[in-house]
Amino acid sequence: MMNVGKKVLILTLAFLFLVGGMSLAQDLPREETLVVSGAMWGPPSTWNVLIPNPTPGTGGLVYETMFSYNPLENEYQPWLAESGEWVSDNEYVLNLREGINWTDGEEFNAEDVVFTYELAKDNSIMYSPVWDWMESVEAEDNYTVRFTFSEPHYAEWDSELYQRYIIPEHIWSEIPSDELITRTMKDPVGTGPYMAREAGQDRMVWERNDDWWGNDVFGQPKPKYLVDLVNQSNNVVMGMLMKGELDLSNNFIPGVQKVKDQFGLKTWYDGEPYMLSWNTANMYMNTTRKPMDDVQFRRAMAYMVDQQAIVDRVYGGLVKPANPTGLFGEGWLKYLDENVVDEYGFEYNTTKAKALLNDAGYVDADGDGWRDMPNGDPLELSIIVPSGWTDWMSAVRVISQNAEEIGVNITPNFPDSSLFDNKRFNKDFDMLIANFNTTLSSNPFDYWDGVANESIHGETISNGNWGAYDNPKLFDLIDKFNMTKNETEKQEIASEIQRILLEEMPTVPLWHNGLWAQQTTNNWTNWPNEDDPYGVPVSWGNAYQLGMIHTLIGLEPAE
Incomplete structure (x- = not known):
């Protein structure tokens, strides 16, 4: 007999299917229209490419790079x-x-x-x-x-x-200086393959620029129209995928791997991890607070975390455990020093974690089952992630359980996203998970600058290194990597940077977040994948120049 919960879910999905179908009804020919979702979290409101987060697609579809x-x-x-x-x-x-x-x-x-x-x-x-x-x-x-x-x-x-x-x-040049950031630029003039057609409360519609200069160089994008839908709940997105109404979802959808074959969904890999890796989720420790200022304690935290449990239990194999250095991707891994990882790296090992804590004096002094500070004070910490980030909330619960196994009291806490940011910027936390400044790029300077930079001495921090880890020698090495062209020198510098980060452990790389991408073939086929990686199916802001334009060119209309 069907239980009540399942019946409610089925009825809900059926209603969502109807709503989804109705919401897409408009005068655009479906066979010429690509429907995507996963980038917009609110109605499109600005196409000003001088700000960090304009309407997704403004950069790439309209404005182009060198x-x-x-x-x-x-x-x-x-x-x-x-x-x-x-x-x-x-x-x-x-x-x-x-x-x-x-x-x-x-x-x-x-x-x-x-x-x-x-x-x-x-x-x-x-x-x-x-x-x-x-x-x-x-x-x-x-x-x-x-x-x-x-x-x-x-x-x-x-x-x-x-x-x-x-x-x-x-x-x-006609825009006054005091309006450079505030102008919405609603009808942006660019050089790119698409132009703004219309904006609604639930979508942004782009229309192909048939006079695009790139038609003769790269080929013409196949979809005449691109409809980018504002993000709804996971159930809505999943329902639209199952009906084939949505062509590309760049949403994180837990459990999608379980229904992938049943509904003909496409992902980059056919099996685990299904998704390309896109950034590194790190556990940052506030080094301005005890005991996070103690390198022995920080290293113990690295050995404490069961990364594979997070990969399996939280993500169902949709992500990869992080390399101990945090590095991934071709542009970063060319600088990976496996010898350094072998000598200084870490893995899940509760025996090692306990030994490090014992040697540093973090023992259960009062017999209550929890370790105390070396001076006898209670050792009570919290780890924060934004409320509503359900996968990260589950991940920190795993970390809290891991900590309990070695006698460390770490409590998960879920402030709303604005309060989380406030705490992150103001060093008002013990530990947190963050992936800011760790997104796949052409060289690992971007990653290293995000986990260890010298912009930490003011009242607030806004550019990575959220734990305020202070190591002038490391900062100098990262600067040297940035300012040399000699590849032999860069390799040597990169090895030293990795050694220091693994010895000092200001952050613990946990997992590599995926490029969440699920595609349907009802309307468009020939999606890029591991066997034919001609492009990257990503509609997130500021990522079109990383392979999405090639995807739009390579797609084929379904027969």
Whole structure:
């Protein structure tokens, strides 16, 4: 006999199917429309690419970068640029493609690139810090730009090449400085393959730019329309996938692997881990508080956590346990030193964790079953993640159970996301899980700068290193990695960085979060996967240049 819970779930899903079908009804031909979800968490409201999080797709679909980056092959592909190279230790010359126009018909040229960067010099916007090490940017002719650096940051520049969206001078030069961030730019003028068509409370609709310059270079994207739906609950998304109404979901959907074959869903891998890895979830420890200021205690925490239990029990095999260094992906793993990992790495080992704590004086002094501080004070800690992040909430419960096994009292706590951020920025926590600044990129400087940087001495922290770990020697090594082109030197520096991080353990890499991506084939086929990795199916903001445009080009309409 069917229990009441199952009956309610089935009725709920049936209702959601109907609602989902009704919500998609509009005048767009379905056979020309790609429907995606997973990037927007509220109605589209701004297309201003100068802010960190405009409407997803603004960067990539409308505004484009100088290069794209293939994280699967660790390869750059010329995009708005035809080529670029360091012509000296502190000069980089960019050669632009000819024949590119903005969607309003104006010509794209070197002055637009110069303007994009000089805007950040004259105003405080998100990429203004590039001018801390850039000296000048000049147009030598219509299609040549020379960047001169006062202190070249080679690793950061590698990322800049595929992360900086170029904007049209003839549009943005008319905007007053005090409106550069507040203007919504609702009808954005770009060079990209799509244009804004309409925005609604539950969706953003993009229409293909049939005059896109890239049609002759890369091929034309197949979908004429792209509908990006505002995120709903997991049940709604799952229902739409099961009915084939949603073509691509970039949502985390627990249990999707259990119904994948039944409903014909596609994922990157056919079996575990199903998803590509996208970032590293770290356990940060607040080193300004005891006992997290003790390296012995921090190392014990690394041996304490059963990563595989989190992978199996929380994610059902949808993610991978983290490499002890936190590194993954082709661009990062080329610098991985396996010898360092073998000598200084960690694994789940309660015997080792207990021994480290015992040696450091963290013992049960009063016989209540919990370890105490070396001075006899109670050892009571909390670990926080945002409320509603159900997978992370389950993960910290596993960590709390792991801690109990070795006699350490760590209580899970779930503040709302705004309070979590406040605590993170203000060092008001004992431990927390975070993946900020650890997303897959072209080199591991981005990761290292996110777990150990020197911007920790003010009242607040806003750029990683949430635990305020202070190690000037390590900071200097990370800077040296950033500022050398010599690959032999970079490998040596990278090895030393990994050794220090594993010896000092300011953070514990736990698991590699997946690129949550589930596809249906009712309307579109030929999705990229491990056997045909021609693109990356990701609609998250600021990720289109990492393979999604290639996916739009490679898709085929279903027969």
